[in-house]
Amino acid sequence: MRDAPAGQPDISAGMVRLLAFACGLIVANLYYAQTLVGPISAATGLSPGAAGLIVTLTQAGYCLGLLFIVPLGDLLENRRLVVLALAASALALATAAATSSGAVFLAASLCIGLGSVAAQVLVPYAAHLSREETRGQVVGKVMSGLLIGIMLARPAASLVADHFAWQAIFVAGALAMAALALVLSRRLPRRMPAAPIAYLALLRSMVRLLAATPALRRRAFYQAGMFGAFSLFWTTVPMALAGPGLEVSQTGIAIFALVGMAGAVASPIAGRLADQGHTRVATAAALSLAVLAFILPLAISGGKVLTIGVLALASIILDMGVAANLVLGQRTIFALGAEVRSRLNGLYMALFFAGGALGSALGGWVFAAWGWRGVLVAGLCFPLASLGYFSLELLQSRTNLLKRTE
DSSP: OOOOOOOOOOOHHHHHHHHHHHHHHHHGGGGGGOOHHHHHHHHTOOOHHHHHHHHHHHHHHHHHHHHHGGGGGGGGGHHHHHHHHEEEEHHHHHHHHOOOOHHHHHHHHHHHHHTTHHHHHHHHHHHHHHHHHGGGHHHHHHHHHHHHHHHHHHHHHHHHHSSSTTHHHHHHHHHHHHHHHHHHHHOOOOOOOOOOOOOOHHHHHHHHHHHOOOOHHHHHHHHHHHHHHHHHHHHHHHHHSSSSSTTTOHHHHHHHHHHHHGGGGGGHHHHHHHHOOOHHHHHHHHHHHHHHHHHHHOOOOSSSHHHHHHHHHHHHHHHHHHHHHHHHHHHHHHHHOGGGGGHHHHHHHHHHHHHHHHHHHHHHHHHHHHHHHHHHHHHHHHEEEEEEEHHHHHHHHHHHHHHHHO
16 A cells, blocks of 8 residues: 555544554553552562562663664555564563563563564554645644654552552553454564565665665654653653642653643644645744743742643643644655655654653752752753754754855
8 A cells, every 4th residue: 555645545643643542552551550660569579679660661661662663664564564563562561561570671671662662563554644735734634643652651650559559540551452463463564575675785774874864863863852851841740740839640740641642632633734835833833832841830929829830831831732743744854755754753852852861860850969950950951952953953054045045
């Protein structure tokens, strides 16, 4: 199957909803353990020093999958690749729920990350099924589902662990992946890449793609700053909410995280703007929203209610900016060629995920050393760096245009 031609029917609304739901359900697997590190480490005998590996190995597995599994979408039949990855995820989640060994749990965490890249096979798959003139909107709607999955995973894990054992969320995840694999094996159209190449040649081509594709490097840098800010904020805001002065309960923190989901509405809006040729303006708006999200709580302070209200508003604004810029980036790189789309997506996701890892790592350290205001200042630096680079690119393009018209 090639991209849908202009004269052919576009991807159906039902298929878009299915892909959005699937991406959200899959990517949630990456975040269940983040709020459960304490009970998991106690149950599996992991030392406090090793407990951090629970999250680190899941993210490392995801990064490895982005680089070595997602590109297979340009080589192997896509439906089969997705179903196999979901089966592996189900097995890894079931193993994590059943084991009492720290070493086995850590190995399962790595495999959960690897299998969860099925979501990033489905995103370019959705782009393949859509027509050029609606591709941004389709990708935006699918990414809305993915982002909602990210935002729901942590509060869902906390609420389930409060009412049941921590293992329950992993059992539920395993059952969900098995059911999803069955549904997608029956519903997804078959897609075989038009010109598959050998796997090693595929990997070597990724280095050449990165070197030869300035749009990929540019969009990855923008989103690395945005995702770094997103990860830093959501890693530390639960600690700020639970700390002295605010003292929000775990249920209250879960509700706060649910409020942030409203930011996902920006994804289809950004996709529609990109389809209409407004990518540059939309990018400036998205980066500016992330800057505003950190300036607001720095500038406005007061009592408990006002502080929580400002933080909730900042979380929505930040999530809107991150969601919009992510879709704008994918819309840009997906227009570079159907035959390399999975490789481009893998590179894009891996590069900006590194920014997210940096944000997560800095968050706890900055919070411990300089408190919540220090976190806000550090978080502000991430989107400012992206906005600064964007401004330089814009200035350079205008300079080049003036030179050509002279």
